[in-house]
Amino acid sequence: MVKNEILEDLFFIERGYLNANHFVYRSESPILIDTGYISDFNETERLINNAGAKISDVSLIINTHTHCDHIGGNGIIQQKSGCDIALHKVGKHFMDTKDDWSTWWRYYGQKAAFFNCTKPLEDGDVMGIGPHEFEVIYTPGHASDGVVLYHPKEKILLSSDTLWENDVAVMTLRVEGSLALFQMQTCLEKLESLDVRMVYPGHGRPFCDIGSALSNSKEKIEHYMLDREVLGNDLIKKIIVYTLLMKKEFKETEFFPYLMDTVWFKETCDLYFNSEYETKYKDIMNTFFKRGIIKNKNGCLFTIIKP
Numbered sequence: 001m002v003k004n005e006i007l008e009d010l011f012f013i014e015r016g017y018l019n020a021n022h023f024v025y026r027s028e029s030p031i032l033i034d035t036g037y038i039s040d041f042n043e044t045e046r047l048i049n050n051a052g053a054k055i056s057d058v059s060l061i062i063n064t065h066t067h068c069d070h071i072g073g074n075g076i077i078q079q080k081s082g083c084d085i086a087l088h089k090v091g092k093h094f095m096d097t098k099d100d101w102s103t104w105w106r107y108y109g110q111k112a113a114f115f116n117c118t119k120p121l122e123d124g125d126v127m128g129i130g131p132h133e134f135e136v137i138y139t140p141g142h143a144s145d146g147v148v149l150y151h152p153k154e155k156i157l158l159s160s161d162t163l164w165e166n167d168v169a170v171m172t173l174r175v176e177g178s179l180a181l182f183q184m185q186t187c188l189e190k191l192e193s194l195d196v197r198m199v200y201p202g203h204g205r206p207f208c209d210i211g212s213a214l215s216n217s218k219e220k221i222e223h224y225m226l227d228r229e230v231l232g233n234d235l236i237k238k239i240i241v242y243t244l245l246m247k248k249e250f251k252e253t254e255f256f257p258y259l260m261d262t263v264w265f266k267e268t269c270d271l272y273f274n275s276e277y278e279t280k281y282k283d284i285m286n287t288f289f290k291r292g293i294i295k296n297k298n299g300c301l302f303t304i305i306k307p
């Protein structure tokens, strides 16, 4: 875990793949940005405490979108503190209408709980985090309620899952619709116009070369548009790793039947791979075994990716 003071009293906390990175603003009324995955809440709480903030004093949580790895602590923290929760208005709509499909929770079989969003955000809003003013920029594509936060004075971008250093986040066209890739392209172009000296992404370490991250991402999205198989493969690979992180480990003999019971696995194979479920499964697992990303110990599968 890396804790890093990015502006006075505002800490960046780097996690792994299961838990998104998050931020703590230390004060008598602390503010949090994103809250990890629900099953790792104890660790999230420990890290928030370590940054000098008390859960029961939290005044506001800002979420960059409602995916399970960003909102996992919301319910408990709101219960203990009565804090406000700010989300893009599309995400507030998902919470108000109990839409666990658009949030991906049901689609990918993830654990998450609804919470009360008290502050709907819009593109162009300015959020005060103590003395630090961040612009809210709406960035649909990966998630239809996605936002990034930009501090123009210090040229800092909290890019969530809209911009990673060397990869793009999962693109789920079955939920987000066929326009998602185009929306992502537009968002990346929007980010290109910003003056940025440091990027704090939703997963992975901070980085300063936004130009190269943007061209990597744009190239990858173009690649997805030209070759649907690449998009399908990337999706299945990422969600298989994510599933193993959620479950910690999985009996090998039960893994394929489990996947066949989920909504996403069959739909993705239907969409990109002519419904060749077992062939695709074996193909992807073999690649993972060869690369050492997934291992088999006493008949149980686990991944070496950090949660």
Ligand SMILES: [Fe+2]
Pocket: 065, 067, 142, 143, 161, 169
């Ligand atoms: Fe996400």
